[in-house]
Amino acid sequence: MANSLFAFRSIRKVAFTSSASASVKWKGGVSLVQGASRGIGLEFAKQLLEKNDKGCVIATCRNPNGATGLLDLKNRFPERLDVLQLDLTVESTIEASAKSIKEKYGCLNLLINASGILSIPNVLQPETTLNKVEKSSLMLAYEVNAVGPILVIKQHMSPLLKVGGTGIERDVAVVANLSARVGSIGDNRLGGWHSYRASKAALNQLTKSVSVEFGRKKDPVICILLHPGTVDTDLSRPFQRNVPEGKLFTKEFSVQKLLNIINNIKSHDNGKFFAWDGQEIPW
Numbered sequence: 001m002a003n004s005l006f007a008f009r010s011i012r013k014v015a016f017t018s019s020a021s022a023s024v025k026w027k028g029g030v031s032l033v034q035g036a037s038r039g040i041g042l043e044f045a046k047q048l049l050e051k052n053d054k055g056c057v058i059a060t061c062r063n064p065n066g067a068t069g070l071l072d073l074k075n076r077f078p079e080r081l082d083v084l085q086l087d088l089t090v091e092s093t094i095e096a097s098a099k100s101i102k103e104k105y106g107c108l109n110l111l112i113n114a115s116g117i118l119s120i121p122n123v124l125q126p127e128t129t130l131n132k133v134e135k136s137s138l139m140l141a142y143e144v145n146a147v148g149p150i151l152v153i154k155q156h157m158s159p160l161l162k163v164g165g166t167g168i169e170r171d172v173a174v175v176a177n178l179s180a181r182v183g184s185i186g187d188n189r190l191g192g193w194h195s196y197r198a199s200k201a202a203l204n205q206l207t208k209s210v211s212v213e214f215g216r217k218k219d220p221v222i223c224i225l226l227h228p229g230t231v232d233t234d235l236s237r238p239f240q241r242n243v244p245e246g247k248l249f250t251k252e253f254s255v256q257k258l259l260n261i262i263n264n265i266k267s268h269d270n271g272k273f274f275a276w277d278g279q280e281i282p283w
């Protein structure tokens with residue numbers, strides 16, 4: 001098949017409960033990057049296009065006309081990049097993008113939920129103490145960081161879990177949700193950042209449950225959670241002062257590492273939470 005970019009034949013029919021854990025060979029395919037207007041999501045879209053000479057990328061964002069980085073990419077890869085509008089807080093936009101992708105591509109090989117919020121001026125501030133916790137902050141962080149990504153998986157992956165599709169061959173799909181180490185309950189030694197921590201912990205639990213459900217399906221889907229490290233983006237910028245020397249990564253470096261994890265994912269990795277360096281993070 002000319003535009004077949006995935007060669008997952010080796011793990012087809014391998015149940016996640018099996019001890020077999022053949023390596024997945026990643027060659028492109030149809031990838032959806034949700035939250036691709038800037039930061040890590042934009043870098044994922046860029047590297048998926050640049051590092052594979054075939055394969056299509058669908059990049060979603062809240063405001064396609066204002067996403068200058070994506071518009072530049074679209075100019076460079078007009079045939080291989082589609083940009084769709086999706087706001088995680090507006091469920092109809094999740095449904096509409098899923099419908100559009102289903103009609104055009106018929107399947108998805110990779111879904112990366114890269115969006116996330118930590119702070120928004122005058123709206124959301126990472127709480128340093130319990131007294132600063134507001135219901136509105138907890139709800140907003142939960143809506144964007146946990147509820148939205150799970151609805152994206154529901155709308156986009158569930159109807160597309162067939163092996164094959166419109167001219168594209170695949171034996172397994174991967175869902176990668178961008179989480180954060182601070183979402184680990186076991187690793188929480190400093191406290192604070194209540195809304196962000198709790199929303200990422202919720203994302204972790206929801207993703208784990210989806211991984212169990214998908215693991216029972218005939219067509220394999222591997223769901224993982226990824227911590228990108230502390231990365232120099234808009235999200236981390238207000239909090240970079242205390243980052244130790246050498247621990248603030250470029251988005252290029254972080255995404256290269258995360259794609260390496262995705263490229264080498266094995267069936268027994270379903271439902272795991274990985275840091276950028278491939279180390280597993282405790283729940």
Ligand SMILES: NC(=O)c1ccc[n+]([C@@H]2O[C@H](COP(=O)([O-])OP(=O)(O)OC[C@H]3O[C@@H](n4cnc5c(N)ncnc54)[C@H](OP(=O)(O)O)[C@@H]3O)[C@@H](O)[C@H]2O)c1
Pocket residue numbers: 035036037038039040041061062063086087088089113114115116117144178179180181227228229230231232233234235236
């Ligand atoms: N940077 C770090 O150090 C770091 C560390 C740990 C984990 N992470 C996680 O990595 C992921 C990417 O972070 P980043 O550093 O790339 O952040 P970023 O540069 O601030 O980008 C955040 C992205 O999320 C999108 N977004 C926000 N609200 C949205 C909504 N309602 N609907 C759809 N998209 C929405 C933004 O779109 P707009 O342009 O429309 O706002 C933007 O594309 C996040 O999940 C974050 O929690 C980052």
